[in-house]
Amino acid sequence: MPGARIEVLPNDCPAGERSLLVDTDHVFAAATFLRDDLQLRLDYCSNVSGVDWPDAEITTKTKVKKIVDGVEKEVEEVKKTVRPGFLEVVYHLYSMELKHGPVVLRQRTANRAEEVPAVSLTPLWRGCEFQEREVYDLYGIRLGGHPDLRRILMWDEFKGFPMRRDYVSPDDFEYEPTPHDEVLELAKKHYPPEAKA
Amino acid sequence: MIDEGLRSELQKQGVYTTTLEELYNWGRANSVWPLTFGLACCAIEMMAASMARFDLARFGAEVFRPSPRQADLMIVAGTVTKKMAPLVVRLFNQMPEPKYVIAMGACAISGGPFKQGYNVLKGIDRYIPVDVAIPGCPPRPEALIHAIMTLQEKILNQKLTGPDRPRHLNADVPGEFPVPAYGEHDLEPSSNPGVWQPPAIKR
Numbered sequence: 001m002p003g004a005r006i007e008v009l010p011n012d013c014p015a016g017e018r019s020l021l022v023d024t025d026h027v028f029a030a031a032t033f034l035r036d037d038l039q040l041r042l043d044y045c046s047n048v049s050g051v052d053w054p055d056a057e058i059t060t061k062t063k064v065k066k067i068v069d070g071v072e073k074e075v076e077e078v079k080k081t082v083r084p085g086f087l088e089v090v091y092h093l094y095s096m097e098l099k100h101g102p103v104v105l106r107q108r109t110a111n112r113a114e115e116v117p118a119v120s121l122t123p124l125w126r127g128c129e130f131q132e133r134e135v136y137d138l139y140g141i142r143l144g145g146h147p148d149l150r151r152i153l154m155w156d157e158f159k160g161f162p163m164r165r166d167y168v169s170p171d172d173f174e175y176e177p178t179p180h181d182e183v184l185e186l187a188k189k190h191y192p193p194e195a196k197a
Numbered sequence: 198m199i200d201e202g203l204r205s206e207l208q209k210q211g212v213y214t215t216t217l218e219e220l221y222n223w224g225r226a227n228s229v230w231p232l233t234f235g236l237a238c239c240a241i242e243m244m245a246a247s248m249a250r251f252d253l254a255r256f257g258a259e260v261f262r263p264s265p266r267q268a269d270l271m272i273v274a275g276t277v278t279k280k281m282a283p284l285v286v287r288l289f290n291q292m293p294e295p296k297y298v299i300a301m302g303a304c305a306i307s308g309g310p311f312k313q314g315y316n317v318l319k320g321i322d323r324y325i326p327v328d329v330a331i332p333g334c335p336p337r338p339e340a341l342i343h344a345i346m347t348l349q350e351k352i353l354n355q356k357l358t359g360p361d362r363p364r365h366l367n368a369d370v371p372g373e374f375p376v377p378a379y380g381e382h383d384l385e386p387s388s389n390p391g392v393w394q395p396p397a398i399k400r
Contacts, residue, residue: 154316155280159381162315169315170382175396176312183313 001029009106019090019104024119027107028145031121034093034103042093042103045125048132050139051088054112054165058083085112087141091121091128109141114161120146138163218357225269225295226352227257229345232268234288237275239302239335246338258345265291270348271325272341276304276311277318279384286324286376294365294372297352299344300327303334310334315382323388325374326364 004026009019022030034042058081066075087109094101109116120143122128132143133152140161143149151158160167179187199214207214235243247253247261262268265288277285289298300321303309311317321327328351329344336344355363364370374392377384388395 153280155379157379157381167315172319172383172387173313174319186313 001026001033004030006030017102017104019106021106021108024107024109024117027105027119028121028124031091031105031124034105035124040103041095041097042101044094044096044101045091045121045128046094046102047090047092048128048135049090049092050135050141050163051090052112052139052163052165053085053088055085056083057081086110087112087116087118087139089118089132089135089141089143112164114140115142116140117142117144119144120149122146137161140164221357222353222355226349228260229256229258229270229297229348229352230260230262230268231258231270231272232265232288232292233261233263234271235274236277236281236285237302237304239274239305242335242338243272243274243301243341246341251338251342253342253345256342256345256349265289266293268292269295270297270299272299272301273305273321273327274301276309277321278316279318280316280379282318282321282324282384283376283378285321286374289325290373290376295363296365297328297348298325299341299348300330301341301344302336303332306330306332318384320393323393324377325389326392 005023006026007021009021011017011019020030034040060079060081062077062079063074064077065072067073068075089107091105092102093105094103107118109118118141120128120132122132122143123145129147130152132146133148133150135141136143136146136149137151137153138161150156154162162169173183173186173190175191176183176187199216204214235241245251247259253259258270265271269292271285271289271292273285289296298321300306304311304317305321306327308314308317308319312319322330329347331340331344333340357366364372371391375386375389377386377389379385
């Protein structure tokens with residue numbers, strides 16, 4: 001696949017399960033290869049997930065040698081960079097024929113805009129159809145090539161994508177006798193404590 | 198009305214007296230047919246209640262009808278999502294009077310653990326009149342049986358005439374409940390004020 005950006009992402013967890021990140025232009029070709037290659041034969045897509053990565057500030061500390069008051073010293077420099085947010089679709093692939101797996105395949109969108117495009121893998125694995133609809137419904141990733149991309153859990157008239165980190169649910173708080181945590185905050189906002197006489 | 202003492206005296210002699218109201222209510226109370234209709238895990242308890250171990254048939258309520266046209270009782274067993282709520286109200290409208298509702302479990306009463314969620318209705322009593330509410334998550338089959346017994350008691354005490362006669366005998370009271378529409382974030386309207394009012398806050 002010429003021009004494909006393929007990356008193996010490490011995983012810090014004890015299982016250390018790594019995943020394959022492919023850019024959206026080539027993910028379909030890569031997935032076709034994973035399915036059809038005789039050594040791999042990943043013929044079963046067990047799970048499709050969406051992940052929302054909001055904008056993140058990354059601080060990196062680097063030691064730089066500098067001359068301070070005529071003496072060379074090592075000074076730590078703190079660099080702050082903003083990593084723009086993106087949305088991710090994760091596929092867990094298994095091989096029923098060769099009994100191995102899972103292979104984790106990821107694709108990332110360019111940004112977190114509404115209806116941001118990505119590529120559907122339903123033409124390769126029919127089992128993805130409903131799960132990709134769910135990803136579209138809750139994250140708002142427009143998966144191009146999907147045969148029937150509609151909302152599946154929320155109703156058609158619904159606005160917004162509730163699983164995004166910045167989703168604000170409608171403010172329909174109602175009185176609760178024993179509020180706590182987040183609900184307590186809401187309760188304070190809606191029913192301010194009466195001024196003590 | 199016949200005197201209770203005279204009535205039991207007559208019964209000892211083999212003469213049975215009754216009123217139309219009593220006969221009517223007795224018949225209705227002992228043949229409450231629920232609608233086959235489950236929404237979540239509470240439905241599993243409802244099925245258990247109708248099976249041999251708990252045997253709902255002892256109370257005449259074992260005939261789960263697959264059509265709302267033949268049902269008298271709607272057991273709202275489980276979480277009512279905002280997507281499902283209009284369909285529940287429509288099913289209730291399709292049931293012939295006299296009809297009753299049991300809200301089974303914390304979710305059907307108030308939204309339960311999902312109350313603060315964006316997609317769950319905070320209690321089915323917002324749209325349809327609930328006769329008996331069973332708390333629990335999920336309630337035991339015994340609790341459902343108790344709810345049916347409570348409902349039977351309620352039916353037996355209903356008056357056929359007078360100002361507090363039930364809905365199906367009162368032409369002035371609407372028998373149909375408006376079905377909410379899907380809005381952009383919530384159902385519209387978010388409750389039926391004729392059935393439900395927000396609780397008054399006690400400080």
